[in-house]
Amino acid sequence: MHSAPSWPQLAWLLALLAVGFLLPHALPQYFLYLGNFLMMFAVLGMGLDLLLGWAGQFAFAHVAFFGVGVYGTALLQIRLGVPFVIGMPLAALLAGAIGLAIGFPATRLRVVYLALATFAFAEAAQWVFNSWDKVTNGPNGLRIAAPSIFGYRVGTDQTAFPIMATILAAMIASTLFLTTSKFGRAMCAIRDSEHVASASGIDVRGTKAWTFAISAVYAGVAGGMYTLFQSFVNPEVFGFNQIVLLLSMLVVGGLGTVPGVLIGVVLLGLFRR
C-alpha cells in the first residue's frame, strides 16, 4: 500500500514543470546551464539518499553507476544509434543490474567494510572508464553527440532545460511513491535496526540489495541527463571528489527527505560558483 502524493506535493511538481518550460526564454544560457547541473545533481542526490538516508547503507559506489549511465547512454547513441528515449532507460537498467549484483554480496558487510568495498568498486570502475580505450576512449574523453527526443534536437542548455525538469519531476514523484510504499517502510525499518526488522519478517538482505539496485538506477538516469546538456565527458568526472561533493550535499541538506536533498544540492552546487 502506498499513499498518493499530496496536493502540495503535486503543486510543487507542476510548478517545477512550468519553470522548466518557461525559464529558457528568460535567462542567459549560463544560468540555464547551472540549472541543468543542479537538476542532474538532484537526481543523483535523491538516489544516494535512498540508500544512505532511507536504508542507512553507507556506500560509495554511486558515482560508478553515474558513469555507467553517462557512458552507456552516450555510447549506445554514438555506436549503435539508439535514441535517447530508449538508450537512457537501458543504461539506467544496466546500472541497476550492476547495482543488484554488487548489492547482494555487499550487504553482508558491516558499515565501514561496506564503505570500503563500494569505494574500491568506484575506483575500479573509474580505472575501467580510463583504461578501456576502445570503448570509452579512455582519458581523452568522449564527445557526446546531441541526442534527439522524438525528433526534437536537444544539445543546448535551452533545449535541454525543459526535458531535464520533466525527468526531475518524474524522479521526484517516484521517490515520493517509493518512500511511502511498503518497500519504503522496510528501508526505514532496516535503517533503524536490522535485527528488529528481520524479526518482523522483513527480508533484510533482499531489501538492501534492491535498494542498491534502485539507487543505481537513479544514478544511471542522472548519467543520461548529463548527455542532454553536456558535450564531453572524461573519467575525471567520476572520481573521489565527486563522491565527497555528493555526500556533503546530502549531509548539509539533510538525509532522508526530498526537500532536504534538494536544498543541499542547491546550496553546495551554487556555493562553488
Add this chain to the structure above:
Amino acid sequence: MTVSSIRRAPAAMAMAMALLFMGPNAQAADPGITDTEITIGLFAPMSGPLASFGLDPLQAAKMWYEEANKRGGIHGRKIKVVIEDDKCNANEVVAIVKKLVTVDETFIVHGGSCTAAAVAAQEFVTREKVPHVMLNASGDGAVIPPTRYVFGAFAGTQRTVGATLAEFAVKELKAKRIAVIAHDDDYGVANSATLKAVATSLGAQVAAIEMISPRITDVTAPLLNVRAANPDVIVSTAYPGPAVLIAQKYGEFAMMKTPLAQAIQGIPVPAAFAKNVDNDAALTNFYYGSPLNDLTEGPKQQKWLAMYKQYYPDRTPSAFMTYGLPSAMAITRALEKAGRDLTRENFIDAMETLDFDTGVVAGPITFAKNRRDGNRASIFVKFDGKAHTLMPGVYFWDGKIGM
C-alpha cells in the same frame, strides 16, 4: 581604462551588465567590442594543485595586454579583461566559458592550461561561434583535427612532445632501440603514440612502453621492465613526482650508460629536480626537452622575466610563466591585422595568417586554414645536476606522422 577585474556576479549584477552592453554601442557587429574597448575573457587554474601551470602564465598574458594598452591599444581600442579560475576542471571550464560568453559577453575567450578542461568547451564555442584561444594547454583533442574556432598548443601539443623526443633520441643520441615511460592519461596516450610513430619512421624500434599512473609511488616494476628491454635510450614524459622517482630508480639500478631524456612536463624547475633526485651521479647522461627558445633563465628569456618583475614585483614566477605570452601575442597581432572593423569572423581569418617569431618559444607560432596547433618545435638541454648545456638544433614535428 581599467584592465581587469575578477567578477563573481550575482544574477542582478550580471543582468545589469548585459543590459549595459546592449546600450548605445550595440551597433557593434559582435559582443565585447565597443568604440573604445575590447573585452577578453581570460581563465586558467589559479588555485589548487595545478596553480603553477596556470597562475603565472595568466598573469603574463594580462601583462602583455597592459603593454599593448600602454601603447594606445589596438586601433584605438584598449583591452579589458575578465578573469576566472578554472581549477583545471572540465566542468568548471564549461561553466566559465558559458558565463563569459552569455553573461559577460566577451569578444573572445582566452584560456586553458589543462588539456582535458580546454577540450570540454569546444562544442559550445563552436556552436556559439566564439573564438577560443588556449593559454598554455597542449589541447591535443581540440586542435587535432583542427576546427575553426579553437586555437591552441602554443607550447606544443603532446604529439610535438613525443615527436621531438623521438627525433632527438634517434638523430642526436643515435638510438636504435628506445624504451618509453609515459602516463596512462590523455597526455601520456598522445605523446607515447606519436613517439612510437616517429621513432619507427626514422628506423628505430620501440623496445618497451611502460604506461604508469600519474599517482604512482613505486616505479620498481616499470624500471625493471625497461632495463630488461635493453634500450639504447630511455625516454620519459612523466610528471614532476614520478619523473623524480624514475630518475632515482634509474640511478639505483645504475643504468646511467643508457641516456635518459625527460619531457618538460616533469622537470619545470631543474634545480629542484636535481635536489629531489639527490644523486648527481644519476644525471651524468640526462637530457630534458623544452618548448622555449633558451634555458628558463637564459639570455633570450631575460627581457620577459624583467617585464614580469616590473608588473608583479612580489611574485617569483614559476617556470611556466613565459608560456602565457605566445597566445597573448598571437591575439594582439590578429586584432591588429583584423583592423578597426573588427568581428569574430575576421579575427579568426587574421589568426589563420599568423606565422611569427615570439622571442619566447623555440619555433614560430604558425596557423593556417587547416592548422590550429601553433607551436611544433622543441629544444633539448643536457643537465648534470648543476650545469645546463644547450644541445644544438631545434627539433620539429612535421604535423603529419602520428596524427
Add this chain to the structure above:
Amino acid sequence: MSPVFLQGIVGGVVTGCVYALIALSLVIVYKSSDVINFAGGEMVMAGGYLGMFALLWLQLPYTLIFPFAAVVIFIVGALFDRIVLTRVVDHSVPGQSVLVAMIIGTVGLSYVLKGAVRIIPYTEEVRRLPPFSSGAPIFIGPVVLQHQDIAIVVAALIIMCSLWIFFGFTIVGKALRAVSQNPRAAALVGIPVRRMSMIAWGIAAALAGVAGVLLAPKLLLTPDMGAIVILALAAAIIGGFVSLPGCIAGGILLGIAQNLIGIYVHSRAISLAPFLVIMFVLLVRPQGLFAGKFQARRV
C-alpha cells in the same frame, strides 16, 4: 629465479612494510572507535612535511625529527578525537548514522590537513626529504637495496615489537584493549573510556606521522601524498582489519603483488591492484586471509 623476479619480491617487501605501518595506524583507530580514518594518508603527509620543517628550519638532528613529528601528529590526532569526534557522537541520532558522520569527519580532517599544507607556498613544488641513511646501494646477489630501504624495514620491525609490548604488557595498552573489546565493561571497571580513545587516536596518528618521515625520502613530498592510504587500507583488509600481525602480512603481500603485476601483467594494471584486492577480500572472504571464521563482533 630471474633477478627481475627477485628484485620485484625484495622491493615489494620494502614497500609492503611501508603500507603495513600505515595500516597499523588505521587498525588501531578502528579497534578503538570503529571508524576508518580516511585522514590517515594526510597524517602521513603532514608527518613528512613536519619532518622536513624540523630538519631544514629548526635544524634538528635527523634522529630527533622522528619524535618531533610523532609528538605533533599525536596531538593533532588526540585533539581531533576529543574535539570533533566526541561532539559528533554526542549529537548523533540513534542508528548507524553516527559512524557515517564520524567517517565524514575524518574525510573533513583530510581536507583540512591538505589545505593547511597547501597554503604554505613552499609546498607548490615537489620536495624530497633527505634519507635517514644514505650511501652506496647494497648488492645482495643481483638485487639492489638502498640504505633507506633497510632503515624502513628495521624501523617497521622496531615499531611492531614496541606495539606488541605496549599492548600486551603495559597498563595503558591493556586498558586500550579492554576498551576496544567492550567499552561498557571497561567503563564499569573504572577505565576512562574517552581518554583512552584520545590516546588511541594519538598513538595511531603518531604512527602515521613517523611513517611519513620514513617514507618521504622514498616517495617524495607532495600535498597529494595521502593517496597512499588506499594501499594501506587494502593491506589492513587483507589482514582482516582486526589484527596487527595481519596488517604486516597484508602489507607485504600487497607490495609484492603490485610489483609482480607490474612486471608480468602490465604497468597500467598496478593502480588497479589494491581496489581489486579490497573488493575480492571483502566480498568473498570478509574476515581477511588470516582471521578464522567470520564472526559478528557486536550485536
